Amino acid sequence: MDYAERNTGGGYAEGVPCWADAMLPDVEGGKRFYGELFGWTFDTGSGPEYGHGTQAYSDGLPVAALAPKADGRMPTVWTVYLASPDAAALAERIKGAGGSMITEVMPVEPFGSMGLAADPEGAVFGLWQAGTHQGFGKQGKPGSYCWTEVYSRDKNLVDPFYEHVFGYGGVDLDLDGEDFRIWSPAGAEPGPDTAVGGRSLLAGLTPAPVSDRYVPARMPAHFLVYFNVADADASAAAVTRLGGRVQAPPADTPYGRIAVFTDNQGATFAVLQG
Known part of the structure; x- marks a missing residue:
């Protein structure tokens, strides 16, 4: 399920x-973990005005960022950012539809504007106005988001x-x-070929859902971020060697072989081979 960048001006719809x-207690430790797991390289890091984060690269192209937690009470977590040509207007739609803004939209000059939102159940996602x-710079290939x-x-x-908020077209799947349920951007024919994300149900709501493999019943609503890998089983072995945990071992699905991991600092993510 992959949907390429589509809109005017070369950005994302x-x-x-x-x-x-990823928000981590130890960015240097994160660089070692993800550098070995995905083969990422990193820049020298940003200054205090940008939170002392670092950008990750695969084949010289930007694929993610690691940032230190400003407060130890903050979750150690991967966050996905959804594109918008007008993040402030999107934030108002989110609030009007029953969601909330955790961090109001703010400029990160000259890179863009960002905010953090939560859906009506509390699942957190980011907004990005480029x-x-x-x-x-790369996605859907080994070492990058997929x-x-x-x-x-x-x-x-x-x-x-x-x-309502994003105008997604939805299609229900029985896995x-x-x-x-999978979602395609507004204006695209809904279906696996155009889908950019999906919705699963947490444990206890359906017979033996995939989420039961790694999500405790008390787990709050949340997003799971996937990265493409050449070999999910080799990735599982590497995660264990690097001090992380295999939450759901590699398993075949109609869309490829997947696994769910937690890194050595507590951030959960998934991989897809295929």
Whole structure:
């Protein structure tokens, strides 16, 4: 399920995932972990005005960022950012549809403008309005972002939220008995060929959902970020060697072989081979 950059001006259509970052207690430790796991290289890092983060590269192209947690109480987590030509207007739609803004939209000059939002169940995602930083320079190939999905408990609350706010077209899929919905950007023919993300249901709501493999019943709603890899089994072995955890071992799906990991600092992510 991959949908290329589509809009005028070379950026991303509204609602298309365009960036991902990890908030970590130890950025240098994160560089070692992800550098070995994905083969990423990193820049020298930003100054205090940009939070002392670092940008990751695969084949010399930007693929993600790692940033230090400003407060130890903040979650250690990967966050996906959804593109918008007008993040301030998008923030108002989010609030009007029952979501909330955790961090109001603010400029990150000259790179763009960003904000952090939560859907009606509390799943957090980012907003990005591009300036000089358009987003992923590489995606859908080994070492880069390839997919995201939100894990929710009430599809009757969450599906209308995303479809109203972003204009997504949705298609329901039955994946081994799991209630799963995929979303395509406004104006695209809905379906796997144009899908940019999906919605799964958290444990306890469907018979043996995929989420039961790694999500405790008490886990709040959240997004899961996927990275493409050449070999999911080799990635699982590397995660273990590097001090992380295999939350869901590699398993075949109609869309490729997937696994869910937690890094050595507590950030959960997934990989897709295929």
